[in-house]
Amino acid sequence: MFGDLMGMMGKLQETQKKIEETKKRLDTVLVDEQSSDGLLKVTLTAxxxxKSLSIDDSLLEDKEQLGDYLILVLNKAIEKATNVNETELAAVAKDGMPNIPGMF
Structure with missing residues (x-):
């Protein structure tokens, strides 16, 4: 009984370490997004x-238009990055979870 418990605790600690390593690795995974016309481009980590923002000079003439572009492109980039982040972390967590009867 206690051997099983100790084994599960060890597996959980190992999984936590893998999750932390994955989080660090996700700082190096880049996600690019741009407006449909290519006037605004953004790069985020997962x-x-x-990490970077590129704005065409033509957008600098209209603050309202620039704001609209930033909102749209940043939201799309954040959604993409979140999907990558959640998928990667879920895979590590699922792979490392001990088989506890009744949990899944």
Missing amino acids: NRAI
Whole structure:
């Protein structure tokens, strides 16, 4: 009984370590998004940190239009990055979970 419990605890600790390593790796995974006309481009990490932003000069003439572009493109990029992040972390967590009867 206690051997099983200790084994599960060890597996959980190992999984936690893999999750932390995956989070660090996701800082190096880049997600690109751009407006449909290519006037605004953004690159985020899979941990949703903005790495670069490219704005065409024509957008600088209209603050409202620039704001609209930023909102649309950033939201799409954040959604993509979140999907990558959640998929990667879920795979690591699922793979590392001990087989506990009644949990799944």
